[in-house]
Amino acid sequence: MRAPSNRLPTRRNTELLYIVAAAFVVACAEAIVEITRNSSVSSHVATYPLAALTIGAAAHVAVRRTARYADPLLIPCAVLLVGLGLVMIHRLDLGLAQQAAENGQTYSGVAAASQVVWAFLGLGVFLTVLFVVRDHRVLARYAYTLALIGLFLLLLPAVLPARFSEVNGARIWIRVAGFSIQPGEIAKLCLTIFAAAYLVAKRDVLSLAGRRVLGIDLPRGRDFGPLLVAWLVSIGVLVRNHDLGTSLMFFGLFVVLLYVATERVSWVIIGVLLFAGGCFVSYHLFANVKQRVDVWLHVFDYLQNEGYQMSQSLFGLGTGGLFGAGLGGGRPELVPVAKSDFILSSFGEELGLFGLVAILAIYVVFISRGFATALAVRDSFGKLLVTGIAFSFGLQLFVVAGGISRLLPETGLTTPFLSYGGSSLVANFALLALLIRVSDAGRRPPTTPPSAVTTDSGPVPIAQGRAEATS
């Protein structure tokens, strides 16, 4: 599209092109899986790319109508990741069905089909957020409400009886009436908004007051309050929920937002020390934390029990090597619950290091567009909000990739957009909608305030009249 010279290009056509390209990549992936495994293609070759394309197209139309200037790469990245996730989940379904058949059992899992349903629910949430939240700054008003909801969701699995909250040893679930949701993902959304709003309000106090010791600006004692609360919550999650990933993610998110808001390195140093100290103490105090670390350090001693999943993941990555076994050519289904926590190791096995790095590169593009949005937007809340969202994607990815490659103890975090799991997918779509909303505000031609009425003679800022009345 050639934009008229008096308008900024909206780049919506670029977005559409890349959404179609993403669906094409998904179609190729599914075709390769089926040809490799069955030497024929089934109707799934059309289903998954079409699902990805439909989601992309619907999001695209909504963005054209409500956020014309938003970044063109965010949605294609998400569509490609969701699509590739669908293909891999379906491929694991096929593998598990074959494994069950060899053992004389039948496997009736249809994870891929339910993931398609969740993806469409995610699309619904995306559209709702995009249409309801017309200006991201109104979110700052609900900061404390959202913080309460977030903390409640985060701590709920810890206080519920284990039979409602424990899956595979990690208590990060709420299981009600056959449904299991992972509230941590939704808590992430709420707490990011809260942290951004809180820090915009309190930034000056946090960055100006304090003493300078050894070249580092130390904050005042009473300003430690929020950091200590975040620290206590994250250590509580670590000890009670047996989950380092969630704990690391929340604390990391808070510390980074503090750093970005105040430009003080001291917060990062204090945060890292606090977290390391907390981990050290809980390692010595709590047997379950100690045992998890033990399994992590000596995984092959626990080959047949606690370390089985981790060691299978490592064998998978090793089998994949540089170029992978080819889609459909490996045995990624040997890793227990590969489709949610260990989906990256499935990709590592079938696409190899080159393919895995390509997938990480797609995430890098997504995250870097988030940071670019933070630079472009012209209000502090928006800046901190998208910094938080983009950073939490990055940190989550780091924790997951570290988990499958044994850099970190294994965690129960999902890979954004890629993993099987409804709550994660839905929450990530909501975050995507917020990114799109802020990105639109940041790239919109500057003198059109969101509240302005656009007429044929050009945008009329409402502010003008009011400002003149007060001046």
Add this chain to the structure above:
Amino acid sequence: MTTSPLAIQLMRFAFLILLWLFVYGMVRVIRTELRASGAPRVAALPRSRRSKRSPSTENRPARGRLSQLVVVEGSLAGTRVALTGKPIFIGRANDSTLVLTDDYASTRHARISETSGVWYLEDLGSTNGTYVGQSKVDGPVPLEAGVAIRIGKTVMELR
């Protein structure tokens, strides 16, 4: 019937190439965007500015012509607002062009507007005042490129 191993090997590498082509395509889009934002915001500028030029001149506005308001100090540092001929409102109000979150800024603090090719800065009755260089603004002040405008802890200039 089984697919030949050769075909499977071909597909295996073709898919990796396809995936990387997608990444490469996205990087190209980012590069185009960087070019577009390195030049002053495209709005209201003549087409010819987008034609081929060496990168060094592309980053500079045309001589004698102000094209953007750049925040050089404070929490919004790095933010740019294009000068499109329409007035720019600065303040804590949510619908300001540049939204300051600064205890020393007023809700509607200042306005930068153009009259016959000259950009003027006006203080809109703020509590703590607006400074150009070292002097407090009292009535409309014509602005020049590179002169520091200070509101609270935020410093900005026209380029």
